Amino acid sequence: MTIRDVAQAAEVHVSTVSRAFSAPHLVKRETRERVLAVAAELGYQPNETARALTTGRTRNLGLIVSDIANPFFPPLIKAAQAHARVRGYQVFVADTDEDAAVEEELIQTLARQVDGVILVSPRLANDDIGRLGGELPFVLVNRSVPGLSAVLMDVANGAALAVDHLAGLGHEHLVLVGGPRGSWTSAQMRRAAGKAAADQGVRLDVLGPNPPTEHGGIAATPAVLETRATGVIAYNDLVAIGLIEGLDDRNVHVPRDISVIGVDDTVAGRLNRPRLTTVAMPTAAAGRTAVDLLIQALETPGEPATAQTMLATSLVIRDSTAAPEQPAG
Structure with missing residues (x-):
């Protein structure tokens, strides 16, 4: 089953079918839904490799964390992956083991395989992040660097x-x-x-x-x-x-x-x-927000990508705090 079969069955041009998958925001909702329904009925799946060659986009995102064994990170990773999938992207996850040199190496390696990178709690210096961010779309989580979009937790x-x-x-x-x-x-x-x-x-x-x-x-x-x-x-x-x-x-x-x-x-x-x-x-919210900011930067390349979002925090009181004991007498 080819893209031409879908176009003929949906009574649209081949380019409309292509946009329905690769740039859905450019297609009217009714048309997009009709194309996707016909594609599903015919069992059509777009060739991602061919699309990447044509558009220069992989629809892959990189997500780099400082220590995947830290229980802070899995909820953020899970939320980012699920949210990216809904928006038609996949996420590659990498762990730096708290090593700035490994972090830079991973960024350079992923740059050949992804459209942009979400960098969570980075250990690189701001100057290094700014330099690397000039070569590839970046969104930072819990780091503020001038000129780069960031999701910050308060x-x-x-x-x-x-x-x-x-x-x-x-x-x-x-x-x-x-x-x-x-x-x-x-x-x-x-x-x-x-x-x-x-x-x-x-x-x-x-x-x-x-x-x-x-x-x-x-x-x-x-x-x-x-x-x-x-x-x-x-x-x-x-x-x-x-x-x-x-x-x-x-x-x-x-x-x-x-x-x-x-x-x-x-x-x-x-x-x-x-x-x-x-x-x-708010780790899950940070993951979803970072994905949105990165996709926005990828899909509107002419606009400056310097958005900064601050997410609220709160204190949860349990059993490890109490009034100090008073000295006897």
């Missing part, structure tokens, strides 16, 4: 909410366990938590950089205890869970002896005991 508001929550419980000395060097999220948290602590009149110590993993939280435990803080805000849920594990190994109990807040609201945090108080990040 982690600054989340960090401020975490400080306010702990201060409201009566904690007067807090510690922020930051993330990896060069992390936009970690920098946003540090600035916002510092301002919120000053506004609340509480002390805030900052530790880092730290690996954004459970082992990173375990390794940070001695430094956290040395601060003698009674409340901790961790870079993400994995760091928070590792910290709780490290504290438990030292017979320091959460939240009786110290309160801990994570960031992300992952399944791991909800299953942890105690259940983790955390900043909920």
Whole structure:
């Protein structure tokens, strides 16, 4: 079955059938629906390889994350893949393992196979991202680089909410366990938590950089205890869970002896005991929004692609935070 058979059966020109599949926004809704219905009835499937050769477009998108084992990323990946499929695109996923050199290598490799790239929590420097973004359409998630579209999660508001929550419980000395060097999220948290602590009149110590993993939280435990803080805000849920594990190994109990807040609201945090108080990040919404921004840039190449979307965060209070114990007597 060929495209000409579909055109004849649908009583349209061959070019209309082609546009119905490759650029549906250019075809009237009634015509597009008729063409797609006839194609389905006849069992016609467009030849993607031939289409790519003709249009120069693969209808493939790259999605690069810093650590696919981190439970923050799978909901974003799943949402992005499903949303892209609805819009007629496929997604290639790659993992950098928190390595900036690997990140650049993957971008250059994918550039030969995709129309554009979504870069999530990148570890490359802004100058390098800007240089690579000039060669291939980019959308960033949780990184802001001038001249590039971005989807940002309002982690600054989340960090401020975490400080306010702990201060409201009566904690007067807090510690922020930051993330990896060069992390936009970690920098946003540090600035916002510092301002919120000053506004609340509480002390805030900052530790880092730290690996954004459970082992990173375990390794940070001695430094956290040395601060003698009674409340901790961790870079993400994995760091928070590792910290709780490290504290438990030292017979320091959460939240009786110290309160801990994570960031992300992952399944791991909800299953942890105690259940983790955390900043909920809109990961699925970020995946869908990033796909929309990238496809918009691909399908309207003459327009500047510098849109920036900020998605709201919220604090989810569970069992890992409580009022500090008062000294006896």
